[in-house]
Amino acid sequence: MRILSGIQPSGKLHIGNYFGMMKPALELQEQGEAFLFIADYHALTSVRDAAALREMTMDVALDFLAAGLDPNKTAFYRQSDVPEVQELAWLLSVVTPMGLLERCHSYKDKTAKGMPATHGLFAYPVLMAADILSVQSTVVPVGRDQKQHVEVTRDIATKFNNMYGEVFTIPEPSIRDSVAVVPGVDGQKMSKSYDNTLEIFGATGPLKKRVMKIVTDSKEMEDPKDPETCNVFALYKLFATEEEQADLAARYRAGNFGYGTAKKELLAKINEHFEPMRAKRAELENNMDFVKEVLAKGAEKARAETRRTLQAARKAVGLE
Numbered sequence: 001m002r003i004l005s006g007i008q009p010s011g012k013l014h015i016g017n018y019f020g021m022m023k024p025a026l027e028l029q030e031q032g033e034a035f036l037f038i039a040d041y042h043a044l045t046s047v048r049d050a051a052a053l054r055e056m057t058m059d060v061a062l063d064f065l066a067a068g069l070d071p072n073k074t075a076f077y078r079q080s081d082v083p084e085v086q087e088l089a090w091l092l093s094v095v096t097p098m099g100l101l102e103r104c105h106s107y108k109d110k111t112a113k114g115m116p117a118t119h120g121l122f123a124y125p126v127l128m129a130a131d132i133l134s135v136q137s138t139v140v141p142v143g144r145d146q147k148q149h150v151e152v153t154r155d156i157a158t159k160f161n162n163m164y165g166e167v168f169t170i171p172e173p174s175i176r177d178s179v180a181v182v183p184g185v186d187g188q189k190m191s192k193s194y195d196n197t198l199e200i201f202g203a204t205g206p207l208k209k210r211v212m213k214i215v216t217d218s219k220e221m222e223d224p225k226d227p228e229t230c231n232v233f234a235l236y237k238l239f240a241t242e243e244e245q246a247d248l249a250a251r252y253r254a255g256n257f258g259y260g261t262a263k264k265e266l267l268a269k270i271n272e273h274f275e276p277m278r279a280k281r282a283e284l285e286n287n288m289d290f291v292k293e294v295l296a297k298g299a300e301k302a303r304a305e306t307r308r309t310l311q312a313a314r315k316a317v318g319l320e
Contacts, residue, residue, distance in 0.1 A: 001032030004137035004171075006039040006079065006128075009056035010047055013063045014197035015270070016190030019238055024141040024174065026068050034074040035135050035302055036064065037293075041079045041086075042128070045121045046193075061291050063201060066281035075297035079131065084306040089123075089130035091313050095159050097127050114194065118253035129153040134306040136169040141217055144181065147173050164316035167309070182238070183231045185214045198235075200274055201281055210266045216259040225259075227252040232262045239269035 005025040025036055038060045040053060047053045055312065057078060069076055080086065101107070104125050110118045132140055132153045140150050150173040157168040181189045184196025191197070198210050214232050219225055227233040227249040237245050248265065251257045284291060314320045 001139055002035070002135065002137045002169075003028045003032050003139045003141065003174075004035040004132055004135055005141050006037040006042070006130050006131055007060060008039045008043045008046075009053065009060045011056065011192035012197070012202065013060065014190055014192070014199050015235070016184070016197065018200055019182055022064065022067055022256070026064075028139065028141055028174065029073045031069060032139070035137065035305075036069065036076050036298075037079045037082070037131065037302070038077070040078050040130070042124065045118065045124060046115065049111050058291065061295060062281050062284050064140075064272060065284055065291060065294065066201070066277045068277075070077070071294045071298065075298040075301040077295055077302050079285045081295065081299035082134070082302045082306050084303060084310045085127070085130045085134050088306070088310050088313060089127045089136055091310075092129055092156050093123065093126050093161060095163060096129075097159075100152060100155060101125060104152065106305070110193070115193075125149055125152045126156065129156045132171055133157055133168045134309050135302060136305065136309060137171050138169055139174050140171050141174040144175050147175060160313075161314075164313075167312050167316050172261070176228065183234050185210055185231075187215045187231050198270065201278055204271070207270070208263045208267055211263050211270070212260070214263060214266075221258045222256050224255040225252040225257065229264070230259075232259060232266055236262070236266045236269060239266075239273050 003025070005021060005028075007021055013022070025034070028034060029036075038057055040057050043053060043056070047056070063074070064076065086236075101122060106124065107122055110121060115121060128149050129152065132150070133156075140153075144148055150171060154170055157170055161168055161170075166231075184190035184194055186194065186196045188194050188196060199207060202210075214235070216230060216232060217225075230252070233248065233252065237249060240248070248262065252262070311320065313318065
């Protein structure tokens with residue numbers, strides 16, 4: 001099994017990133033050959049500050065290594081360090097139907113929220129397909145809301161293979177059914193673009209303020225409450241054992257229990273879970289040469305795979 005995943009360096013990583021993508025990707029590195037890239041090309045659709053992009057790219061590298069990425073098991077690299085993927089994206093573009101891209105939810109959602117309707121944003125799924133297909137990955141761990149991008153990749157690869165021969169492996173999405181959408185502090189999907197996140201490696205004070213701002217209903221302290229409709233409880237479930245979840249749910253339903261108490265218990269769980277990673281990250285910040293070496297070695301491995309794929313694709317279309 002060959003696994004590939006990527007994440008944009010477009011802001012501080014948050015709990016939604018961790019449970020939706022990071023944790024599944026880190027678990028899969030124990031099950032097969034893993035490739036994980038920092039999608040700095042993709043980030044250019046929303047990040048316009050060069051210095052900020054550089055800083056956020058290294059932040060992502062630190063975050064993943066602190067969270068348990070093993071460079072001996074995972075080829076970890078910057079997307080921009082594998083330029084062959086751009087040529088491959090063009091070869092895929094010429095067989096990609098416009099209608100396929102026009103049906104993509106991500107483009108519609110982002111432009112509806114005010115993002116500029118650029119070609120890069122529109123063609124985003126083709127570059128993502130090139131990322132996935134370049135290393136001939138068989139499994140792509142994604143959140144349920146990203147499943148469509150893998151389906152688009154499968155459609156593009158199938159169309160190319162039908163036209164030119166069997167060049168690309170057709171990948172399968174790996175989706176964690178237990179974590180469909182992680183709610184943000186406002187109840188929407190947790191997302192940097194909504195400014196509703198809880199940062200993994202954020203300072204304790206700001207994190208506490210964000211947790212205490214999580215939106216709840218207006219029931220009084222003494223009223224029974226429904227844990228299954230509560231954003232605080234939804235987040236708590238990500239960290240707690242089944243017994244702990246059952247205990248908190250019972251206190252919700254019994255009444256005389258405030259949302260403030262639930263938020264404090266959630267904050268304690270978040271800090272307990274991420275504290276070892278925060279300590280590891282602090283160590284890595286003092287050894288950036290190691291971090292850069294990891295990325296360079298990962299890019300070397302990814303480029304070797306991508307060159308083979310690109311050469312096969314170039315030959316198939318008649319460029320060689």
